[in-house]
Amino acid sequence: MLVKIVAQGKRFDEYEEIFKDTQLRFTIIDYEGKVYFDSLQKNEKIMENHSHRKEIISAIKEESGFDIRESKTLGKYYAYYAVKFDNGSDKKYIIRTSEEYTHKREQIQIFAGILIFFFIFLNSVSYFFYINYLKRDLQNKIKLMKNFLESGEIERKLSSGKEERWIYEFWEVLKNWQQNNLDNISKLDSEKKVLDMVISSVDAFVVLLDKNGNIILKNNSLNHLLLLESKKYNESFKYIEIISFIKKGLSSKKDIRQEIYINGIKEYFLVNIKYIKKNDQFLVTIKDITNTRRAVEIQKDFISNVSHELKTPLTNIKGYLIALEDAPKSLRLNFLNIINNNVTKLEGIVIDFLNISKIESSKILQIIPVEKSEIEKQLYDSLEGIINKKGAKINFQWTLLNKDEVINTDKEKLMMILKNIVENGIFYNNKEVPEIFLKIEEGKDRYSFEIKDNGIGIPMDKVKKVFERFYRVDES
Known part of the structure; x- marks a missing residue:
């Protein structure tokens, strides 16, 4: 760049005076490769065309170029550097500097030889120690890998990080294998938890027995059938009826099913035993069918x-x-x-x-706003005959949150319920004037109905049967 600045604006015949005391070789070439000036060559005309020179091609394409080669003109090695150069004329030039590289090249060759000899010696010494160290090192690494697999760890460094590549590749394979194993174990554990949840959510008692009657797996349903925690089925169950049936299933090694009535608790159970031939195990399910x-x-x-x-x-x-x-x-x-x-x-x-x-076939509620007066009137109208016959009185007490005095309900179903209960309160009544008191109170999300009468009532031991379908107390 300094040479470019010095040469800027000068004529070609002035360059010889400017560069006579410098050791650099200075050359000006146009884009066609013609040499116009060379500080070491007095007759530029005899110099061959430079358009094929590497540094010239690079300078034309990329602003600058560099190359090291033997000069055909001077018979020595030179380092060439070329850049584009504007001399104030219409013609475009390349200014190139070069310096003799022969001596430096010889020095580099000598230095390279020394380095090659040094590295050969160093590699020989390293190889000697390496082959004596390898066996013991491999044994240590194998032991480390074994401990790693046994520990169940996910990540562990091998050692200092200077091992051969194949050891590291093998180590990566082991770590991936370990990771896959741990993932599979985690997956199995998750699936086992899901299975436990499924078994626990079943409304039947489920127990898996081995061929000797030992409990392998069970859920917590119907715990009132169990006496205590034991591995043996015949020690766990309270009732001989179930024990005898399971014993029969274990001895026959067949799928059997039977309905069992336990007299001690007055309950019915459906017991099913399925023999799993592959594992020589028995799956026992016990379902409470008392309500059915x-x-x-x-x-x-x-x-x-x-x-x-x-x-x-x-x-x-x-x-x-x-x-x-x-x-x-x-x-x-x-x-x-x-x-x-x-x-x-x-x-x-x-x-x-x-x-x-009708109630059983239609589970959908038709919720509409209904005025309280409409409910009172419809109830009176539907029971007018029995009210007049018995001289009954019906009293209402409403506590509603809205000022319109309406409730949102399924009018048809509500009237069916009220009519049935009020009618019973009047009919089953031995008083001279049957009285029915209805209290309706509105909450945030529901209505509560309280109905009271002065009739014969319901025996306390029968109250729990009020909502049993078709149940009737003995009229006597």
């Missing part, structure tokens, strides 16, 4: 009650119809009234059955 059996009993009682309820008015109707044929005119009106009352009773029974069916 009781529902069957309730249905039987219902059929019996329905038969009885229908039979009585039908018998009365049939009897009085026969009596009407020969009855005197004075008694016929009385007989017709009795028949009408029995028909009304039959109609009420049928309506009750239809209401039950």
Whole structure:
């Protein structure tokens, strides 16, 4: 760059005077490769074209260029550096400087030889110590790898970081294998937890037994059947009925299923034993079916009650119809009234059955705003006959949060419930004036209904059966 500044604005015949005392060789060349000035060559015309020189090509393309080679003109090695040069004329030039490189090249060759000899000696010494150290080092690394796998760690450094590449590659394989094993163990543990949750959420008692009757796995359902924590099934269960059935399943090694009634607690259980041949194990499930059996009993009682309820008015109707044929005119009106009352009773029974069916078939609530006065009026109208007959009184007490005095409810279902309860309160009443008191209170998200009467009431031991379908207290 300094040479470029010095040469700037000078004529070619002035360069010889400027660069006569410098050791650098100074050359000016145009873009076609023609030499216009060379500080070491008096006759530039005999110099060959420089367009193919590496530093000239680079300078034209990339502003500057560099190369080291033997000069054909001077027979010595030179380092060449060239840059674009503007001399104030229309023609474009390259200014190139060069310095003799022969002596430095010889020095570099001598130094390289010394280095090669030094590294050969150093490698020989290193190899000698390496081959004597390798066996013991490998043993230590194998021991380290073994401890790593046994420890269940995820990450551990091998040692100082100077081992051969193949050792590190093998070490990476081991670490990946260890990571996969730990991931699989974690996955299995997670799946086991999910399985435990599933087994625990089942509403049946589940237990897995081995061929000797030892408990391998169980959930916590139906704990009232168990006596204590024990590995043996015959020591864990309280009741001989279950123990005997499981013993039968273990001895037969077949899938068996049986309904068992335990007299001590008055409950029914469905016990199922499945033999797993592959593992020689037994899966035992015990399901409480007491409610199902009781529902069957309730249905039987219902059929019996329905038969009885229908039979009585039908018998009365049939009897009085026969009596009407020969009855005197004075008694016929009385007989017709009795028949009408029995028909009304039959109609009420049928309506009750239809209401039950309707409730069960429609679980959707039709919520609409209903005025309290409308509820009171409809209840009075639906029970007008029995109210007038018994001289009953119905009192309402409303506590509502809104000023419009309306409640949001399914009017049809609400009236069905109120009518049924109020009607029972009037009908099963031995007072001269039956009184029914209804208290309706609105909460944040619900309405509470309290209904009280002055009738015969419900025996305390029967209260829990109020919501059992079709249950009736003995009329006596």
